Amino acid sequence: MYCVQCEQSNKGGCAVRIGSCGKTADVADLQDVLLRIMQGVSVFADRTARKGAHLPAVDAFTPHAWFTTLTNVNFDASRFETLIREALAMRQAAERLAVEVGADLHDLPEPATWQPGTSLAELSEAAPLAGIQRFMDRDGPSIVGLRNLILYGLKGTAAYSEHARVLGTEEAAVCAEFHRISAFLAGDPNDMDALLREALAVGALNLKVMELLDAANTGRFGHPEVSMVRMTPKAGKALLVSGHDMGDLEAILQQTEGTGVNVYTHGELMPANAYPGLKRYAHLAGNYGGAWQDQQKDFAAFPGAIIMTSNCLINPNLRGYADRLFTAGPVGWNGITHIADHDFTPAIDCARAQPGFASDAAEVTVPAGFxxxxxxxxxxxxxxxxxxxxxxxxxxxxxxxxxxxxxxxxxxxxxxxxxxxxxxxxxxxxxxxxxxxxxxxxxxxxxxxxxxxxxxxxxxxxxxxxxxxxxxxxxxxxxxxxxxxxxxxxxxxxxxxxxxxxxxxxxxxxxxxxxxxxxxxxxxxxxxxxxxxxxxxxxxxxxxxx
Incomplete structure (x- = not known):
């Protein structure tokens, strides 16, 4: 594998067997293949959009698929095999619609027609055709670097888009612009000025997506209000929710109401304690722990169940809490129970079986909600x-x-x-x-x-x-x-x-x-x-x- 997408990249980016994040070469290859196919999906979606048509299923699948490839999100090879099969089916559906509406299908770039296979052996063999280093000798590091800037910017935008989508907020125009930029990338462009323009176009798109996510969060949970967030635990059974997904947090609060289980936020979910629609739950007990990179220490010390709703997940097998950890949404780790359809019963049952906190800790609070x-x-x-x-x-x-x-x-x-x-x-x-x-x-x-x-x-x-x-x-x-x-x-x-x-x-x-x-x-x-x-x-x- 060769990866430079985040600061954890080994030795400035090099071929390695396993990334600093714990991602294996097999998973890295599958992620590369998935994204190459998704660029092909966008080619058909973009050309269809120019005819005023789109497939809602494609628009919904796209941000989720991209999100799974972010740093510290999904490490489960079997999930990526499934996603690749789904992506190929989405590409076929997008192509059929493009034909039906009379879209221009001349000069299709490689990702629109590429057939990498579906078995693990076939996908592994095809992976070099999707790697970010493939055109380094032809185009040079600056052009490849700019393409990566767009690629990684689209990944981040897709994550925010998925957060908004699962809360019921999305716009066809935003999906169309995502497909347009992704389709541009599918052509392996090598004009530096054009690449810089499209990188800034990603920034413009991300601004709109963050606006949609802001509307989704505030429309559902109200505007954040100044709140003193408790940073120390209370006595009782405990369930820790990490990641970014406030919709999942709401579902967890609803499903734990009256069970005697206190719910704590972790990491990027700490600001949820300032939203009126979430803080109204009396058993939202505050925040536990700090930033994502300290999770192995924090999770090991937490005497309850833990749910990862999005990035950033670190290897859970090293500190003895893997049997108390659950994943949801785009997150995955081989052998860890994945929550489907927002039914968090397995995690809640686990929390009730754990000892919880024996007593209240001295109260420490920090202000939030600004x-x-x-x-x-x-x-x-x-x-x-x-x-x-x-x-x-x-x-x-x-x-x-x-x-x-x-x-x-x-x-x-x-x-x-x-x-x-x-x-x-x-x-x-x-x-x-x-x-x-x-x-x-x-x-x-x-x-x-x-x-x-x-x-x-x-x-x-x-x-x-x-x-x-x-x-x-x-x-x-x-x-x-x-x-x-x-x-x-x-x-x-x-x-x-x-x-x-x-x-x-x-x-x-x-x-x-x-x-x-x-x-x-x-x-x-x-x-x-x-x-x-x-x-x-x-x-x-x-x-x-x-």
Missing amino acids: ARNTVMGVADTLLGMIAKGEVKNLFLIGGCDGARPGRNYFHDLAVATPQDSLILTLGCGKFRFNREDLGAINGVPRVLDVGQCNDAYSAIRIAQTVADTLGCEVNDLPLHYAISWFEQKATAVLLTMLHLGIRRIHLGPTLPQFLTPEVLGVLIDLFDIRPTGDAQEDLAHMLQAA
């Missing part, structure tokens, strides 16, 4: 604080956390920010500093938890509102960005920020390995992207530019 509706609801207060000089700088510090050295940068930067500044944070990067007491300004906490990584949409809306009210551009605000990059959702959010023309983003702790010096140079010239360095030095530069 999404766009909350902050924009007090926009006059915020603008007044800015006008009076009580708030001189705003910082957006967050993103995807990880385990590699250098990520204390984001903690050190947050702690060092001046007392007359506010910090917007989102994603699991917040766990680096959200328990620090950084004070308040006129009763407003200096650390404002905007939500999950997809709630970058909220942060963008907040910044745009402040800029519009002050009569300036977002880049003219004293707003500074320190974004922790890890995987494909972060790639999609970064492309959204670039699509909006946001400049001077400090990105780190290591830059994506698929960005060659040539491509990085272009992005630096266009958007002034800055690799993170020393936190104190970077902070000085930020404040000097304000």
Whole structure:
């Protein structure tokens, strides 16, 4: 296998038997094959869309299939064999509709006609034709890197799209644009300017998808409200829910009501504790643990059942909790019980059979719920604080956390920010500093938890509102960005920020390995992207530019 899609990639990307994430070469090959077929599905879907037609089944299957290939989501080879068979069937259905509506089917790219087989032996033999390194000698690392930038951006966008879709929110126009960009990628394009344009098109698409997901979450659960989230356990039986899927969390809360089982969030689900439609459940007991990379320690110590609703899953076989772990949605690990049709009975039964917490721990809380509706609801207060000089700088510090050295940068930067500044944070990067007491300004906490990584949409809306009210551009605000990059959702959010023309983003702790010096140079010239360095030095530069 050869993988550079996230920061865990071995030794800067190389051929290995197993990835740092635990993904085997067989699974990596199957994921590559699945995505190559899905690009072929998009070719037919795109050409059909130009005739004003689409297949809802194809539009529904596409984001789920792409989502399964993200870092730390699905490691189960048998699930990918099934997905590949389904993808081939979807491609046939999409082709039939394209013929029926008279779509132009001339000059079909390879993924539209490729027949990799269906047996494991056939798929393994076909895998090199789907690998990201296939055209390296022909096109060079910069072109391949830009294609990967689009590919990984689409993966992140697909994940957010799937989160919205399972909550009942999707748009045909969004699906059509996803298919258009995927079909563009299917042609193995090698024009750098065209690739850069399409990368920014992914950013534009992801902005719309995050808007849909925001509408799905707030429409179903209400707008987040300022809440003090308990970070320590209560006495009683316990069930831990990790990942991002609030629909699954709601179903779990409904199915555990009256059972005596307390439900805790973990990782990116912590912001769920601020949604009125979820916090109304008295047995939503708060959050347990921290960011995803600490899950093996957190899960091993948790005396109950655990459900992974989406990324990020780490090998559960090393710390003795595999028999208490369950997967749902796109997540999978060989030998781990997978929940189907949102019936969480097996996990609930497991939680009731475990000892649970013997007593209440001393209560520790952190504030959450500072999404766009909350902050924009007090926009006059915020603008007044800015006008009076009580708030001189705003910082957006967050993103995807990880385990590699250098990520204390984001903690050190947050702690060092001046007392007359506010910090917007989102994603699991917040766990680096959200328990620090950084004070308040006129009763407003200096650390404002905007939500999950997809709630970058909220942060963008907040910044745009402040800029519009002050009569300036977002880049003219004293707003500074320190974004922790890890995987494909972060790639999609970064492309959204670039699509909006946001400049001077400090990105780190290591830059994506698929960005060659040539491509990085272009992005630096266009958007002034800055690799993170020393936190104190970077902070000085930020404040000097304000």
